[in-house]
Amino acid sequence: MLPATGTQRIRVRVTGTVQGVGFRPHVFRLATELGLGGFVMNDEHGVLAEVEGEAAQLERFTERLRREAPPLAAIEHLDVAVVPARSERAFAIVTSEHAGDPDALVSPDTATCESCLAELFDPLDRRFRYPFVNCTDCGPRFTIVRGVPYDRPLTTMAGFEMCARCRSEYDDPRDRRFHAQPNACPECGPVTRLVNRDGSPVSLNGAQDDVEAAARSLLDGLILAVKGIGGYHLACRADSERAVATLRSRKHREDKPFALMVHDVAAANALVELGDDERSLLTTRARPIVIAPRRTGAMIAPSVAPLSRELGVMLPYSPLHQLLLADVGVPLVMTSGNVSDEPIAYQDQDARERLGEIADRFLVHDRPIETRTDDSVLRSATVAGDRGMLVLRRSRGYVPHSIDLPVDAVRHVLACGAELKNTFCLAKGTRAWVGPHVGDLSNYETLRSFQQGIAHFERLFAVEPAIVAHDLHPRYLSTAYALERDGVEHVAVQHHHAHLAACLAEHGETGPAVGAIYDGTGYGPDGTVWGGELLCGDLRGFERAGHLHPVRLPGGEQAIREPWRMACSWLAAALGEHPAVPPALAASVEPRRWEAVAELVRSGVASPLTSSAGRLFDAVAALCGLRSRVNYEGQAATELEAAADHSEGGAYPLPLRAGVLDPRETVLAAREDLARDVSPALVSARFHNSLAAATARACAQAAEAHATATVVLSGGVFQNALLLDRTSASLAAEGLRVLVPRRLPPNDGGISYGQAAVATALT
Numbered sequence: 001m002l003p004a005t006g007t008q009r010i011r012v013r014v015t016g017t018v019q020g021v022g023f024r025p026h027v028f029r030l031a032t033e034l035g036l037g038g039f040v041m042n043d044e045h046g047v048l049a050e051v052e053g054e055a056a057q058l059e060r061f062t063e064r065l066r067r068e069a070p071p072l073a074a075i076e077h078l079d080v081a082v083v084p085a086r087s088e089r090a091f092a093i094v095t096s097e098h099a100g101d102p103d104a105l106v107s108p109d110t111a112t113c114e115s116c117l118a119e120l121f122d123p124l125d126r127r128f129r130y131p132f133v134n135c136t137d138c139g140p141r142f143t144i145v146r147g148v149p150y151d152r153p154l155t156t157m158a159g160f161e162m163c164a165r166c167r168s169e170y171d172d173p174r175d176r177r178f179h180a181q182p183n184a185c186p187e188c189g190p191v192t193r194l195v196n197r198d199g200s201p202v203s204l205n206g207a208q209d210d211v212e213a214a215a216r217s218l219l220d221g222l223i224l225a226v227k228g229i230g231g232y233h234l235a236c237r238a239d240s241e242r243a244v245a246t247l248r249s250r251k252h253r254e255d256k257p258f259a260l261m262v263h264d265v266a267a268a269n270a271l272v273e274l275g276d277d278e279r280s281l282l283t284t285r286a287r288p289i290v291i292a293p294r295r296t297g298a299m300i301a302p303s304v305a306p307l308s309r310e311l312g313v314m315l316p317y318s319p320l321h322q323l324l325l326a327d328v329g330v331p332l333v334m335t336s337g338n339v340s341d342e343p344i345a346y347q348d349q350d351a352r353e354r355l356g357e358i359a360d361r362f363l364v365h366d367r368p369i370e371t372r373t374d375d376s377v378l379r380s381a382t383v384a385g386d387r388g389m390l391v392l393r394r395s396r397g398y399v400p401h402s403i404d405l406p407v408d409a410v411r412h413v414l415a416c417g418a419e420l421k422n423t424f425c426l427a428k429g430t431r432a433w434v435g436p437h438v439g440d441l442s443n444y445e446t447l448r449s450f451q452q453g454i455a456h457f458e459r460l461f462a463v464e465p466a467i468v469a470h471d472l473h474p475r476y477l478s479t480a481y482a483l484e485r486d487g488v489e490h491v492a493v494q495h496h497h498a499h500l501a502a503c504l505a506e507h508g509e510t511g512p513a514v515g516a517i518y519d520g521t522g523y524g525p526d527g528t529v530w531g532g533e534l535l536c537g538d539l540r541g542f543e544r545a546g547h548l549h550p551v552r553l554p555g556g557e558q559a560i561r562e563p564w565r566m567a568c569s570w571l572a573a574a575l576g577e578h579p580a581v582p583p584a585l586a587a588s589v590e591p592r593r594w595e596a597v598a599e600l601v602r603s604g605v606a607s608p609l610t611s612s613a614g615r616l617f618d619a620v621a622a623l624c625g626l627r628s629r630v631n632y633e634g635q636a637a638t639e640l641e642a643a644a645d646h647s648e649g650g651a652y653p654l655p656l657r658a659g660v661l662d663p664r665e666t667v668l669a670a671r672e673d674l675a676r677d678v679s680p681a682l683v684s685a686r687f688h689n690s691l692a693a694a695t696a697r698a699c700a701q702a703a704e705a706h707a708t709a710t711v712v713l714s715g716g717v718f719q720n721a722l723l724l725d726r727t728s729a730s731l732a733a734e735g736l737r738v739l740v741p742r743r744l745p746p747n748d749g750g751i752s753y754g755q756a757a758v759a760t761a762l763t
């Protein structure tokens with residue numbers, strides 16, 4: 001505490017996300033308003049200020065500094081120390097001599113703020129309809145950063161020289177654009193162009209600018225490639241079946257739902273049912289895609305999400321999107337700019353080549369994108385009775401915010417993640433930075449983006465990994481990359497242990513806990529394919545307390561693409577004999593192929609054992625006749641969940657024997673129900689209920705045996721909101737504490753952070 005009266009000088013140190021977010025001008029305005037002297041600067045730890053004046057004013061200063069931080073700032077610590085006074089009356093922003101501060105963090109890209117929006121739509125403003133309007137409170141950040149310090153020359157804005165008016169805003173501490181690195185105007189900044197496939201300009205034909213001309217093209221039913229913040233989208237009007245179906249066929253995407261962009265919350269509400277969580281999430285600065293239940297009669301083309309009860313919706317997050325949506329006045333499909341499973345295009349030449357066959361026209365601009373960053377995806381879920389959000393993909397708007405580690409990474413760590421939905425993670429001290437969604441690490445393009453991403457993050461956050469963590473799977477590209485790094489200590493982390501550790505660590509815990517980790521595939525230490533695991537452990541290690549009864553994966557990878565194979569495998573396991581083709585599959589599976597697969601199951605040839613929970617969902621979905629072949633990962637399970645009648649409370653037997661959850665009777669009971677013409681809606685619900693109850697029972701037993709009351713539910717299968725709701729409710733009823741991933745996805749997007757936590761705890 002400060003002495004009550006007289007002139008004092010204090011030194012204030014602020015850490016957290018405080019650089020590049022308007023913190024210094026904020027300090028400047030506050031100090032000048034309160035009549036205080038001194039200075040403020042960025043340094044290697046964050047922001048440092050010395051402030052001098054009447055003690056009472058200084059009290060007010062520190063109090064308001066805590067309370068009124070700029071919107072993009074996130075203060076972690078604010079320390080105050082008294083230093084000798086220097087009779088300084090004026091206040092100044094001092095330029096830092098330090099070579100920038102990796103610790104002070106680059107902030108994520110942020111949706112256009114209210115002040116900038118007002119200018120965007122004000123015909124008298126000099127930035128009227130300027131698609132790149134931004135200020136210290138909003139605009140691109142992470143995707144334009146080339147290096148640190150976060151300063152214009154080290155961003156993709158380096159090539160644009162500010163005009164006199166922009167420069168004076170940039171230099172004026174009282175201005176909203178003081179040190180806004182991407183500051184620009186129509187006179188000096190980036191420009192948009194609407195071009196044909198061959199690069200020739202599209203005639204404006206009376207439109208006031210390229211964006212309005214683009215909107216007219218969309219209204220005419222054309223497909224546009226639109227360059228956004230983290231990459232290209234493919235866009236078309238969502239209410240035209242012809243346009244959406246054309247986009248689907250050109251993109252070679254059979255039935256995976258397309259995301260939508262709508263003008264505002266009201267427009268979103270016309271398409272999907274929004275709870276309070278969804279509403280506030282839609283309008284957060286991160287502007288993710290929010291998945292919500294589709295309204296009956298929603299005015300969108302059937303091809304947008306052919307087999308889904310839900311829709312993914314987002315609001316415009318850049319001024320370019322704002323103008324486009326205002327001009328078209330209808331919802332747009334906004335799907336990632338790629339062909340089928342390739343990574344999203346973000347470089348102009350590459351986009352031209354890859355999207356040239358899909359898009360009729362290109363709405364492009366000349367501000368380069370440094371790092372490819374997909375839209376983030378979230379949905380709400382009920383866990384132990386409480387509503388909350390679940391992250392399915394964490395990328396634009398969230399990356400590169402750091403996530404704390406509950407253990408101190410004294411030696412720096414790189415964790416390379418898994419194979420599907422790959423992310424990487426860097427850690428030092430108690431901070432971890434999880435990179436943007438890389439995607440499925442299966443081709444040259446994704447591998448390159450993985451390698452470049454790691455190098456970029458190492459520079460941005462000054463991390464020099466001494467420890468490199470990776471999955472146990474010997475053939476993952478991420479494992480190969482990890483093992484190629486020389487002069488480091490390698491730590492192999494079992495896949496499901498990483499899932500468990502990731503969830504514990506993001507909640508600031510180190511265990512012990514029981515984890516029910518359900519997913520598609522993960523390499524087990526015994527060489528079999530794990531995926532329905534009951535683990536008991538902490539960050540340092542685990543023991544396999546139980547698992548799903550293992551069955552054959554007939555034909556290996558092929559069984560993942562063809563769920564009917566898993567139906568065959570589970571029936572064979574349950575009956576102990578050659579199963580007949582179930583009626584629901586008779587139309588889609590030739591008897592000859594069924595027999596061949598049954599033989600694979602019997603002999604075990606090319607058919608490893610798996611305890612995968614994902615494959616059990618596949619089997620039941622196929623038995624119900626919902627899906628015999630999938631077009632994207634997780635499709636059968638998603639459709640089984642969507643089919644379930646939530647009002648159904650019944651369940652099938654699912655015995656627990658010495659830690660092994662045995663769904664063989666469950667599968668037979670489902671088959672009997674279906675033979676009696678019970679609807680797939682009821683069968684699906686009863687299956688969910690059975691698995692939820694058995695899982696809770698098994699967790700409770702394991703928790704008691706290991707003297708813990710904490711249960712983690714994670715793995716990609718727990719993206720299933722029905723399973724999560726029922727399992728967590730049963731666990732809570734047993735008096736157990738349930739933890740689920742909140743900041744990172746339960747799927748393999750969270751693996752890298754879990755590996756980092758394990759490696760840190762072990763070394």
Ligand code: ZN
Pocket residue numbers: 112113114115116117133134135136137138139
């Ligand atoms: Zn703004």
Ligand code: ZN
Pocket residue numbers: 162163164165166167184185186187188189
């Ligand atoms: Zn300008």
Ligand code: FE
Pocket residue numbers: 495499519520521522715716747748
């Ligand atoms: Fe997994």
